[in-house]
Amino acid sequence: MTSYFRKSRNTELSLLYYLETNLNADWAGTTVCKTFKQVFSKDVALPIVCVRLSDTTSERLELGSTTLNNQYLLIIDIFAKSDGQRLDMADYIKDKLKEGWVHYDHSHPSGDNTSLSRVANGYDTVISYISDSKIDFGLDSLDEKDQYRHTISVRVRCSVL
Amino acid sequence: MRVEVTRYGVLPEKLIQKVETQFISLKDATRSLGEATRQVMVGAIEDSRQRNGSTGRLVNSIKVYMEDKGTVYEVGVGKIEEMNVLAPYWYLVNYGGLSGVAKHGKSLWGYYGTFIPYGRPRGEFRGLNIQGGKGATEKFTPMRGGYRMTPTAPIWPHNYIEKAANWASTIARVHYSGILHKVTIS
Numbered sequence: 214m215t216s217y218f219r220k221s222r223n224t225e226l227s228l229l230y231y232l233e234t235n236l237n238a239d240w241a242g243t244t245v246c247k248t249f250k251q252v253f254s255k256d257v258a259l260p261i262v263c264v265r266l267s268d269t270t271s272e273r274l275e276l277g278s279t280t281l282n283n284q285y286l287l288i289i290d291i292f293a294k295s296d297g298q299r300l301d302m303a304d305y306i307k308d309k310l311k312e313g314w315v316h317y318d319h320s321h322p323s324g325d326n327t328s329l330s331r332v333a334n335g336y337d338t339v340i341s342y343i344s345d346s347k348i349d350f351g352l353d354s355l356d357e358k359d360q361y362r363h364t365i366s367v368r369v370r371c372s373v374l
Numbered sequence: 375m376r377v378e379v380t381r382y383g384v385l386p387e388k389l390i391q392k393v394e395t396q397f398i399s400l401k402d403a404t405r406s407l408g409e410a411t412r413q414v415m416v417g418a419i420e421d422s423r424q425r426n427g428s429t430g431r432l433v434n435s436i437k438v439y440m441e442d443k444g445t446v447y448e449v450g451v452g453k454i455e456e457m458n459v460l461a462p463y464w465y466l467v468n469y470g471g472l473s474g475v476a477k478h479g480k481s482l483w484g485y486y487g488t489f490i491p492y493g494r495p496r497g498e499f500r501g502l503n504i505q506g507g508k509g510a511t512e513k514f515t516p517m518r519g520g521y522r523m524t525p526t527a528p529i530w531p532h533n534y535i536e537k538a539a540n541w542a543s544t545i546a547r548v549h550y551s552g553i554l555h556k557v558t559i560s
Binding site: 250 | 466469470528530533536539543
């Protein structure tokens with residue numbers, strides 16, 4: 214029996230897959246993950262990109278319809294080795310985001326967390342750029358992974374509702 | 375020869391009056407949008423709260439500020455200088471991270487509630503020796519007669535600022551479209 218993921222989860226995983234594929238090709242050694250627990254794990258080295266779906270806003274697509282027009286707030290946290298890398302990586306990711314990416318429907322056999330299947334179904338595009346800023350704690354003694362951080366948050370919509 | 379002059383359209387004084395009336399509506403709309411944005415930000419903080427016993431310091435430090443500069447009207451939610459004093463951990467709570475915290479530095483003074491003497495101490499550890507225990511060796515570092523705690527688990531990001539900004543940018547278009555009227559010059 215197969216478990217299919219729902220829209221929000223598919224949106225998050227589609228962006229994660231898109232960035233992972235591109236970063237593996239253009240920026241070797243970058244880890245892409247979904248949670249801060251993974252980011253700060255001792256087994257994971259810099260640079261790291263963390264992709265998270267934070268919020269979903271819903272409104273009716275049109276009068277007389279119950280179809281929802283969902284828009285997703287996706288937050289991308291960059292943990293870099295240096296300030297220069299932080300800036301370059303932020304620009305690189307924004308360039309990739311503006312192109313949009315394929316939306317995949319994900320699934321896996323029930324009870325099996327190791328394998329993931331994906332089928333292309335639509336296209337995700339950025340509706341609005343909410344923030345693109347450096348995270349600066351302003352302290353000298355910081356954890357290595359908190360030293361050169363950047364955050365990009367975007368609102369995204371899928372072409373298939 | 376007869377010349378007839380007919381004036382059409384809106385008198386300049388009337389036009390100025392129309393624009394000023396609309397500006398007052400826009401000011402009211404902007405003020406209410408600012409207050410609603412604060413509510414959304416507060417909601418995002420409270421919905422993502424991890425522990426009980428909150429004092430509400432962070433929520434109370436976020437206020438709405440309005441400034442009327444004549445032809446420019448500004449509304450802001452949260453003032454960094456004020457929040458740095460009232461709730462200096464606002465930054466870490468929003469963006470998350472491993473480095474603690476409150477006012478400064480990587481570590482903070484740990485405490486465990488009520489102090490119980492002669493037994494396993496559960497109070498502040500200042501001036502006391504910690505004997506044994508995994509937590510004592512990994513998390514507590516002797517410093518100036520007391521002990522400071524270095525977080526080993528990251529504070530996860532709440533992103534209440536991004537959530538509020540996302541909401542405000544979504545709602546602003548709809549919010550203002552109902553207020554703006556065309557000012558016609560004919």
